[in-house]
Amino acid sequence: MGKLYVVGFGPGGYEHMTDKCIRVIREADVVTGYTTYVDMLKEYFPEKTYLATPMMQEIKRCRMAVEEAVKGQTVAMVSSGDSGIYGMAGIIYQVAEEMGAEIEIETVPGVTAASAAASVLGAPLMHDFAVISLSDLMTPLDLIMKRVDCAGQGDLIVCLYNPKSKKRTGYVEQAAKILMSYRKKETPVGIVRNAGRKDERAQITTLEHLKDAEIDMFSVVLIGNSQTYVSGNRMITPRGYEV
């Protein structure tokens, strides 16, 4: 019986991979994943056998991975960040069940993009927060914006994943507008592009100016709560609320 590991390798650099992630990739017969991720790993593990598929072919990739495991191979299905947060873990379980595959599946957690981005910005995630993806590929836009509104009501720090793509350019501004009905327009916002990778870049702006910030699909946006402040070039959310 083969074994399928669903591995999150963290933001991208070798240093942020967990000991288990490194071991599982080293010992796997096959490493499979989205082409971009596979290319990132080839630098650190050049000797491995890779099976890559382009974006949007998640189901096909999962089937390939499960089939290899059924053949008795040890497979590492990789994705960046944590495989359990908007990752491949869910689809793998679903595909394996649908295929009636008798394989062992194990999820190897990793450092998610919110953690990586926060570590670059200072300490913005010291209090309750919401993680919301702005991708409306699988989620109605109304529901996404309702969630932003709820996070606003609850004074939750907001972490936006997939803030923009080539097609989706206005959602970040829409989210900022909603949050400004609950929070000051001066509320600090941190944007980190390629967090934890070689070409990492961070900027701190405000809710009001978020619409003018440079943001793309490799960025994560962290919006402070009512207590968040900037000191020096650090974005900090204090732990306590003044009661």
Add this chain to the structure above:
Amino acid sequence: MGKLYVVGFGPGGYEHMTDKCIRVIREADVVTGYTTYVDMLKEYFPEKTYLATPMMQEIKRCRMAVEEAVKGQTVAMVSSGDSGIYGMAGIIYQVAEEMGAEIEIETVPGVTAASAAASVLGAPLMHDFAVISLSDLMTPLDLIMKRVDCAGQGDLIVCLYNPKSKKRTGYVEQAAKILMSYRKKETPVGIVRNAGRKDERAQITTLEHLKDAEIDMFSVVLIGNSQTYVSGNRMITPRGYEV
């Protein structure tokens, strides 16, 4: 000039530490942290010099760490999970500023408890979620429960940190009641105790029965959204919403 690393070593086991976490601890002159965490690390790094303080003495611990760094030492200030999520990163920046300490501070992100717990349960965090601490030590209880309510309104998956302590025993039930006004009482709930540690234990129950579940301060509680289901012994939130 000394350097102070604020290091999250993940859920606890060596295998979930990042490569950088391991390297920073190995190379530090002094490792400082809450006694329980230091005891966990002594098993893996027995040769280090440790400076431990009991719980509730966070400020004192931070001062000690900053003082060591001012002396020119390389200090690793450790905590479990991700140091940037309800961790020590914020207080360290605040204390260092207050002390006027000219030291370099770097946060090393780790695998947070939500990721560790999710990996044990299956794939519950495949969609938008809120992380909320039920500790009312520094946050008014009203605000905590308002946040739970907002998460309910927005159909966010809810991850509860610090669900119970010896003094706080009724808040989980209170949160479950609030969420049942938005979600079915059969909504799956996963509880993981000591996620990613040797004596890890997981159970899956429902919102209705959450009040009877065994939960303590070492547990994390993951409450599904309206789409979450249980298959076999796995808790899964599908990625897409049927539109």
